[in-house]
């Protein structure tokens with residue numbers, strides 16, 4: 001097994017996850033089997049309980065693990081399907097160590113960061129190694145070198161490298177080379193210092209990926225090579241991308257990142273097969289059409305809160321030879337100023353998942369606008385619950401219909417707590433999570449789009465469609481055409497006759513790939529194009 005550890009320097013949010021994922025793409029397309037994972041030094045056991053303001057989207061895996069959004073990049077950039085073993089946090093590490101201590105497993109020893117915490121971290125790498133048939137494991141370490149929380153992870157990696165042999169482990173350090181406008185100069189000092197920090201711990205990077213707003217010339221490479229003790233060609237520029245993030249593997253390949261890594265690890269492979277990837281990038285960057293799609297949510301100002309939704313729309317755009325112009329609309333603004341102002345220019349409306357009652361009424365009005373004006377509507381998780389509430393209120397005359405999440409005393413709880421949730425008191429990892437099968441009604445629009453009546457999609461919710469209202473809603477035109485195999489849980493509703501009105505309890509956005517757009521997103525964007533003004 002070969003290992004690549006990806007660390008970050010200077011600042012966060014510099015595209016370390018993207019660089020790691022892009023390296024995954026390149027190695028996979030060289031014919032290697034790649035497994036990607038993330039170590040996060042924060043103390044939460046998983047990001048499931050964190051606010052999107054803190055952390056962006058929570059990405060859900062097949063097995064129900066609630067993980068860092070970088071795992072979304074990994075699954076979109078490589079073909080691997082990840083599991084809960086692939087996102088380790090300090091919270092999990094300490095939880096395990098403390099459990100062992102309580103059981104007496106440390107036989108009276110003083111339990112310490114070194115060796116007990118570092119052993120626990122290394123053990124996870126060995127466990128993953130034992131369970132995968134991959135040739136290479138790429139592990140990204142969250143945070144920035146120099147953070148106090150990150151130290152035990154780096155120390156564990158230093159020890160690990162010695163245990164499995166230097167020739168099997170490569171370190172890639174992603175840093176920022178800031179540009180000082182007044183001096184018109186790129187500055188290498190922060191990178192020098194962050195590499196010095198790593199070397200203090202005993203880790204010498206093999207490759208430095210340098211994020212910069214301006215091209216990096218040979219002089220800068222030479223300087224970094226000298227101060228950081230690496231070959232000049234191992235200073236890999238990663239200059240801001242204009243078109244799409246999916247260009248990242250191509251840009252890094254141009255800089256020979258993959259061959260440097262393969263050479264360092266003694267991996268003999270062919271050049272990567274990138275034709276399919278290049279074609280996909282070309283479709284994203286040079287589309288024939290453009291279409292405006294409104295995403296109505298409450299974390300609209302945050303770049304990362306609906307990451308997978310935005311990516312899925314891009315994939316579906318490429319599949320339809322169109323650029324999707326995503327118009328982010330705050331449902332609170334709709335509440336304050338009405339639908340017309342915000343929705344009149346969009347060709348379709350998507351309402352993503354969410355929790356808590358802020359902005360709910362704005363979303364309900366947006367769904368009403370879409371239904372009444374024949375605007376394509378795609379509801380995801382909360383977006384399905386919203387569509388159901390709206391329909392109950394305005395098409396079935398069920399006044400004050402609501403979800404018990406937002407109004408526990410509503411006379412018409414068309415969305416109610418899942419039976420299995422009634423006893424739940426713990427907030428962490430306790431929703432209905434992960435991949436579950438759904439049966440679709442034959443001849444439904446959804447079945448037509450999927451080309452199948454059995455589908456598997458990922459979930460993350462506590463509330464459900466209340467089937468006591470099913471016949472009333474269906475008689476008025478909102479059909480439940482997808483349920484759990486035993487029929488008890490509502491999974492997908494649609495309105496026959498509407499140009500596109502599909503709403504799902506699950507999260508299709510976690511399975512869309514740039515080279516294989518999700519069928520529902522593809523159908524939605526196609527409908528939006530039909531509806532273009």
Ligand code: GLN
Pocket residue numbers: 352353354355356380381382383405460461462463464
């Ligand atoms: N808050 C809703 C529920 O728990 C929707 C969840 C979601 O959109 N992910 O069911």
